[in-house]
Amino acid sequence: GAGVSQSPRYKVAKRGQDVALRCDPISGHVSLFWYQQALGQGPEFLTYFQNEAQLDKSGLPSDRFFAERPEGSVSTLKIQRTQQEDSAVYLCASSQEGAGSQAFFGQGTRLTVV
Amino acid sequence: SQKIEQNSEALNIQEGKTATLTCNYTNYSPAYLQWYRQDPGRGPVFLLLIRENEKEKRKERLKVTFDTTLKQSLFHITASQPADSATYLCALDTGSGGYQKVTFGIGTKLQVIP
Numbered sequence: 461g462a463g464v465s466q467s468p469r470y471k472v473a474k475r476g477q478d479v480a481l482r483c484d485p486i487s488g489h490v491s492l493f494w495y496q497q498a499l500g501q502g503p504e505f506l507t508y509f510q511n512e513a514q515l516d517k518s519g520l521p522s523d524r525f526f527a528e529r530p531e532g533s534v535s536t537l538k539i540q541r542t543q544q545e546d547s548a549v550y551l552c553a554s555s556q557e558g559a560g561s562q563a564f565f566g567q568g569t570r571l572t573v574v
Numbered sequence: 575s576q577k578i579e580q581n582s583e584a585l586n587i588q589e590g591k592t593a594t595l596t597c598n599y600t601n602y603s604p605a606y607l608q609w610y611r612q613d614p615g616r617g618p619v620f621l622l623l624i625r626e627n628e629k630e631k632r633k634e635r636l637k638v639t640f641d642t643t644l645k646q647s648l649f650h651i652t653a654s655q656p657a658d659s660a661t662y663l664c665a666l667d668t669g670s671g672g673y674q675k676v677t678f679g680i681g682t683k684l685q686v687i688p
Contacts, residue, residue, distance in 0.1 A: 464617070491673065502580075502663055502678035503618065515673060551617050555674070560606045560625070560667070563676060565617030 462486075466552050466566035473542045473573050481537045481569045485554030493563065494527055494537050495551040503551055509535060510557070521546075542573045577601070578679040580664055586685045587654055595649040595682045597664030604666040607640055607647050612661045612681065621662075622649075654686045 465484040473479050485492050490511055495503035496519075506525070508516040511532035520527070524542075529535040539546055549568040555561040579598045587593045597607070606625045610618035624631045624640040624647065631638045637650040651658050661681040669675030 493676070495678075500680075502578075502680045505675060505677060508673065508675060510673060516669075516675060553617070553676075560623055561674065562608075562620045562623070563618075565619070567615070567617050 464552055464554055464564050464566035466550075466569050468569060469567065471569055471571045473571065475543060475573055476541050477573075478538065478540045479542055479571065481539075481550050481552075481571070483535045483537070483552030483554075483566060485533065485535070485552070486564055487533070488556075489554035489564075490532075490557040491555045491561065491563075492529055492535050493553045493555075494535070495553065496521075497549045497551055497568070499548075506537070506550075539571075542571075544573050547571055547573045578664060578666060578677060580662075580679040580682045582680050582682070584683040584685055586687060589654060589656060589686055589688050591654055593651040593654045593658070593684055593686070595662050595664075595684065597647040597649065597679055599645050599664075599666060602645070602666055602668055603642075604668070606667060607638075608665040608676070609636075609638060609647075609649050610663040610665060610678075612663055618663055618678075651684075654684075656686045656688050659684055659686050 492509040494506040497503045505519040509529040524540045526538045551568045553563040553565045555563045612618040663681040664679040667674045668677040
């Protein structure tokens with residue numbers, strides 16, 4: 461595809477349920493980012509991959525959050541035992557390597573925990 | 575603490591006028607600054623990047639300035655149109671690990687009134 465694709469677009473989870481959010485970056489993009497965006501807020505950094513290596517996971521809120529990119533392309537963000545405060549839009553972005561590279565965002569997955 | 579500040583209040587402006595949005599930051603020394611546009615239900619879309627050695631950058635009706643002494647960037651939309659109504663996000667590279675770690679401000683919502 462031409463852009464970053466995320467699925468599902470919407471996810472409703474019962475509290476305590478595990479969820480998995482998928483990101484298909486632009487082909488050939490080395491860098492991949494996950495962000496969390498609460499209503500009325502800017503995107504908050506969660507984690508960064510360079511190819512398959514997770515170089516920064518400092519933004520992950522707790523050990524219930526886990527991200528992987530095993531083959532350096534598709535990435536999955538997993539949230540275990542979801543809680544209401546996890547409700548947000550989860551955005552994925554990819555970019556070519558290099559400082560100042562433009563980040564291309566997907567449309568996001570809106571997660572609602574009930 | 576490190577901060578990126580944007581006016582969280584919405585900016586309402588008459589069609590045809592110039593809209594000016596402000597981004598202030600503290601405790602960063604970014605090599606560059608980016609501006610993104612975000613429409614409801616969509617991911618951010620990259621607009622412009624300005625580097626620390628550039629005072630001003632233009633792209634069609636958009637103009638960005640970057641004052642590293644004041645730690646401030648101004649984003650201007652000239653001859654504004656209702657289609658320019660969106661939230662505009664300022665973003666800085668706050669990484670120190672040899673890769674770009676883009677940190678966003680809260681965004682300013684612009685409403686252009688016909």
